[in-house]
Amino acid sequence: MREKSKTHVTLIILVLTILGLFLANRYLDAYKIRIINLSGIYVTLGLSMNLINGMTGMFSLGHAGFMAIGAYTVGILTMPVSMKQMNFFMQPIVPFLANVEWGFLPALLAAGLIAALFGVLIGAPVLRLTDDYLAIATLGFAEIIRVVFTNTQSLTNGALGLKGIPNHTNTWWSWGVALVTMWFISFLMKGTYGKAFLAIREDEVAARAMGINLFKHKVMSFSFGCFFAGVAGGLMAALLGTIDPNMFRITLTFNILLIVVLGGLGKIGGTVIAAVVVTVMMEALRFLDESIDLGLVQIKGIPGMRMVVFSIILIFVVIVREKGFLKRTKGRELTYVKN
Amino acid sequence: MLKIENLDMRFGGVVACNNFNGEIGNGQIVGLIGPNGAGKTTIFNVVTGVYKPTAGRILFSPNGSEQHQLTGLSPDRIAKLGVCRTFQNIRLFGELSVLENVFIGNHLRVKSDVFSTVLRLPHYVTEEKRLYEKSLYLLEKIGLQDTRDEKASSLPYGMQRRLEIARALATDPKLLLLDEPAAGMNPQETKELIQFIREIKQEFGLTIFLIEHHMDVIMEISEKIYVLDHGVLIAEGNPSEIQRNERVVEAYLGVG
Amino acid sequence: MGDVSIFLQHLTNGISLGSLYALIAIGYTMVYGILRLINFAHGDIFMLGVYLTFYGVIYTPLPWWLVFILAPLLTGFIGILLEKVAYKPLRGSARITILISAIGASFLLQNLGIVIFGGRPRAFPVPQLLNHVIKLGGVSINVVTFIIPAVSILLLIGLTYFTTKTKTGLAMRALSKDYETASLMGIDINRIISITFFMGSFLAAIGGILWGSRYPQLMPLMGAMPGLKSFIAAVVGGIGNITGAVIGGFILGLGEIMLVAFLPRLSGYRDAFAFVLLIIILLVKPSGLMGNKVTEKV
Numbered sequence: 101m102r103e104k105s106k107t108h109v110t111l112i113i114l115v116l117t118i119l120g121l122f123l124a125n126r127y128l129d130a131y132k133i134r135i136i137n138l139s140g141i142y143v144t145l146g147l148s149m150n151l152i153n154g155m156t157g158m159f160s161l162g163h164a165g166f167m168a169i170g171a172y173t174v175g176i177l178t179m180p181v182s183m184k185q186m187n188f189f190m191q192p193i194v195p196f197l198a199n200v201e202w203g204f205l206p207a208l209l210a211a212g213l214i215a216a217l218f219g220v221l222i223g224a225p226v227l228r229l230t231d232d233y234l235a236i237a238t239l240g241f242a243e244i245i246r247v248v249f250t251n252t253q254s255l256t257n258g259a260l261g262l263k264g265i266p267n268h269t270n271t272w273w274s275w276g277v278a279l280v281t282m283w284f285i286s287f288l289m290k291g292t293y294g295k296a297f298l299a300i301r302e303d304e305v306a307a308r309a310m311g312i313n314l315f316k317h318k319v320m321s322f323s324f325g326c327f328f329a330g331v332a333g334g335l336m337a338a339l340l341g342t343i344d345p346n347m348f349r350i351t352l353t354f355n356i357l358l359i360v361v362l363g364g365l366g367k368i369g370g371t372v373i374a375a376v377v378v379t380v381m382m383e384a385l386r387f388l389d390e391s392i393d394l395g396l397v398q399i400k401g402i403p404g405m406r407m408v409v410f411s412i413i414l415i416f417v418v419i420v421r422e423k424g425f426l427k428r429t430k431g432r433e434l435t436y437v438k439n
Numbered sequence: 440m441l442k443i444e445n446l447d448m449r450f451g452g453v454v455a456c457n458n459f460n461g462e463i464g465n466g467q468i469v470g471l472i473g474p475n476g477a478g479k480t481t482i483f484n485v486v487t488g489v490y491k492p493t494a495g496r497i498l499f500s501p502n503g504s505e506q507h508q509l510t511g512l513s514p515d516r517i518a519k520l521g522v523c524r525t526f527q528n529i530r531l532f533g534e535l536s537v538l539e540n541v542f543i544g545n546h547l548r549v550k551s552d553v554f555s556t557v558l559r560l561p562h563y564v565t566e567e568k569r570l571y572e573k574s575l576y577l578l579e580k581i582g583l584q585d586t587r588d589e590k591a592s593s594l595p596y597g598m599q600r601r602l603e604i605a606r607a608l609a610t611d612p613k614l615l616l617l618d619e620p621a622a623g624m625n626p627q628e629t630k631e632l633i634q635f636i637r638e639i640k641q642e643f644g645l646t647i648f649l650i651e652h653h654m655d656v657i658m659e660i661s662e663k664i665y666v667l668d669h670g671v672l673i674a675e676g677n678p679s680e681i682q683r684n685e686r687v688v689e690a691y692l693g694v695g
Numbered sequence: 696m697g698d699v700s701i702f703l704q705h706l707t708n709g710i711s712l713g714s715l716y717a718l719i720a721i722g723y724t725m726v727y728g729i730l731r732l733i734n735f736a737h738g739d740i741f742m743l744g745v746y747l748t749f750y751g752v753i754y755t756p757l758p759w760w761l762v763f764i765l766a767p768l769l770t771g772f773i774g775i776l777l778e779k780v781a782y783k784p785l786r787g788s789a790r791i792t793i794l795i796s797a798i799g800a801s802f803l804l805q806n807l808g809i810v811i812f813g814g815r816p817r818a819f820p821v822p823q824l825l826n827h828v829i830k831l832g833g834v835s836i837n838v839v840t841f842i843i844p845a846v847s848i849l850l851l852i853g854l855t856y857f858t859t860k861t862k863t864g865l866a867m868r869a870l871s872k873d874y875e876t877a878s879l880m881g882i883d884i885n886r887i888i889s890i891t892f893f894m895g896s897f898l899a900a901i902g903g904i905l906w907g908s909r910y911p912q913l914m915p916l917m918g919a920m921p922g923l924k925s926f927i928a929a930v931v932g933g934i935g936n937i938t939g940a941v942i943g944g945f946i947l948g949l950g951e952i953m954l955v956a957f958l959p960r961l962s963g964y965r966d967a968f969a970f971v972l973l974i975i976i977l978l979v980k981p982s983g984l985m986g987n988k989v990t991e992k993v
Contacts (some may be wrong), residue, residue: 237974292567295535295543298534312515411803422792
């Protein structure tokens with residue numbers, strides 16, 4: 101019976117979302133649509149990080165790096181040949197990519213798969229490290245990726261970045277992917293493999309004693325997370341049209357971390373809501389950074405104020421949550437638990 | 440079923456276990472006792488692959504026909520072969536529900552791959568249903584079916600111990616290692632525990648290796664007992680022999 | 696002759712940079728040793744120290760040498776404040792939680808820096824005493840290149856004396872070896888932790904002053920990369936181990952300079968060097984060059 105009502109709720113939300121997107125595309129201006137696109141992408145990002153950090157308990161700070169891989173994959177694959185030539189004026193692109201021009205869906209899939217591949221290659225050796233070391237190691241990898249991208253002129257156009265990436269991302273893509281991610285992760289967590297991830301988070305020693313191969317499952321979780329991070333990166337590239345290695349600094353990872361912490365480590369529904377809230381707030385609080393012209397009065401903005409506010413919020417939420425003032429007794433959530 | 444040959448376990452300069460030899464036959468209940476710090480849990484840890492022994496071998500033959508060397512295998516490999524354990528300091532999956540804790544014990548036997556679970560293909564859904572029913576059955580057996588949705592860490596101590604046993608049972612073990620299952624139990628509970636151990640042994644065809652400090656439990660239930668002191672085996676035999684053994688009494692009461 | 700002198704130049708640069716990394720790394724390793732916490736904000740404390748010195752020299756009538764003493768002291772207190780606000784409430788929580796708070800604190804300080812100091816680069820007021828060129832064996836070297844290691848060594852000697860000969864230092868070492876037991880021995884944990892943060896931040900600020908003397912461009916984000924690299928230095932040397940932090944710092948500093956010197960083609964990868972080194976050490980000997988292996992009790 102509970103199963104049925106859960107399915108009903110899910111269907112209603114799905115229909116509402118589709119309806120909402122339809123209406124939004126009809127009546128909202130480009131600025132607001134961009135925010136909707138961004139929030140969809142951040143939903144995917146938040147969920148993919150939550151899978152690794154919140155559900156499997158691996159503290160990875162490498163997300164920006166995998167986004168970069170996905171973004172560049174889509175950027176290079178979908179860019180028309182002529183555009184490529186214009187971009188790579190300093191040093192021509194590597195021959196095997198020069199005449200390549202793919203459709204959006206295959207490019208996104210490639211983005212995810214290549215990011216996941218790197219996730220396995222990178223993750224495999226370091227996933228056995230404990231929390232803090234894993235955090236630094238994954239951060240290190242993200243930085244290495246960024247530095248490499250800045251220096252491989254013939255592959256990524258180096259520090260110049262890529263311009264003129266076709267704007268394939270629309271609300272159907274960004275939220276479509278978000279919905280797929282939501283579905284994938286919630287169904288994953290319902291099954292035994294997802295429970296194994298949770299077991300690893302709770303107590304690795306006990307999980308191993310119950311027959312759970314730590315390495316295999318950690319790599320599994322990590323590569324799934326990287327896959328979605330790569331796809332989200334690809335969506336981001338096709339949304340912005342321009343990317344460069346400097347976009348993928350730890351600041352990006354921090355934003356996603358903020359979403360995961362606010363939404364709740366391991367909570368799917370919370371992450372979705374937090375992603376939308378944070379994206380909207382990011383835009384809404386822009387006024388803190390910029391000047392506001394109120395006609396008679398001009399309030400000068402202070403650059404950096406926005407992030408100060410966000411940092412304070414992060415620390416505040418973390419401390420308050422830990423002290424237990426916020427009781428996590430929300431009734432219905434699209435979570436991974438209960439059957 | 441289990442043969443431990445010349446087991447040595449050293450940590451740096453500390454000798455936790457010195458040339459231990461032991462054998463557990465199919466279907467037996469064997470006890471392991473000794474004063475605190477004698478090295479009992481160390482032996483469990485070596486058998487289950489948490490530690491790699493400094494010297495010696497562990498041989499496991501669940502069917503009598505095939506023999507596996509456990510030494511050097513990882514704990515999850517060993518669990519798959521059919522050796523499972525509980526922990527001296529309870530290691531439950533605290534934030535997860537009681538039911539989920541037991542359910543997770545089934546994972547190592549799952550035949551479906553991960554994508555089948557995400558797509559919820561029919562063959563997986565059937566498998567999952569069966570595993571949940573099995574988990575619920577195990578919960579009923581230990582009397583925890585009413586708390587199935589509660590957080591494991593919220594249970595009282597005694598119930599947590601029982602939950603650990605149920606979780607271990609879910610892995611379909613042939614050899615079950617219980618590390619102080621009666622810790623913190625009152626006489627009534629220990630009686631129920633003895634009864635329970637006999638039942639599960641019977642029902643699931645188990646062989647049981649048991650560390651305990653509650654002498655009434657060990658003496659009542661074991662067919663054979665090994666006694667450790669400072670990492671050395673000082674006595675082995677049936678309960679009455681052990682009770683009369685002077686060295687054992689000395690070890691527990693301390694001499695000089 | 697030319698090659699040797701160039702090599703010597705690189706060597707001294709490497710030692711200089713290594714000393715700077717070492718000074719910052721000490722702060723990381725001391726905090727980690729006791730609290731098992733990566734103080735992500737440490738690099739930004741370093742930045743604050745530099746900026747405080749800058750404002751002290753430019754905007755107050757105090758003589759530079761006095762500011763060079765006061766600013767680090769003030770930074771030390773900011774370190775204590777940081778601990779009380781962001782870390783103390785979370786003592787005893789899961790590691791991930793404190794790590795997140797640390798990252799948040801780092802971002803907070805960085806952006807406070809942008810807000811208060813502005814994003815425009817500033818020039819560090821290097822006193823003439825430190826910033827002049829001398830000729831040594833036919834080579835022109837800025838005297839600051841020597842002053843940095845000299846000051847670092849002095850501070851290191853002072854620190855070693857402190858941790859081995861004083862009661863507080865002993866308490867610090869006891870806490871980092873075995874937190875639980877030490878806390879039962881009547882040691883005032885809060886005081887020791889505060890002192891640890893104070894000293895780490897103080898040293899970072901001194902490192903900042905020296906850094907500013909060598910690389911005079913100040914920016915609010917200047918602490919991020921050196922901070923990260925210094926942490927890596929601490930890990931390479933063996934986290935929790937002060938000598939290790941120093942060794943790690945020198946390995947990193949020398950390695951980075953040598954990389955750029957001998958493989959100029961790869962100079963764009965300069966920053967990646969530290970991270971590659973980190974990955975290698977984590978894979979080969981995670982406890983670091985001077986660290987001890989810790990087995991988990993089951």
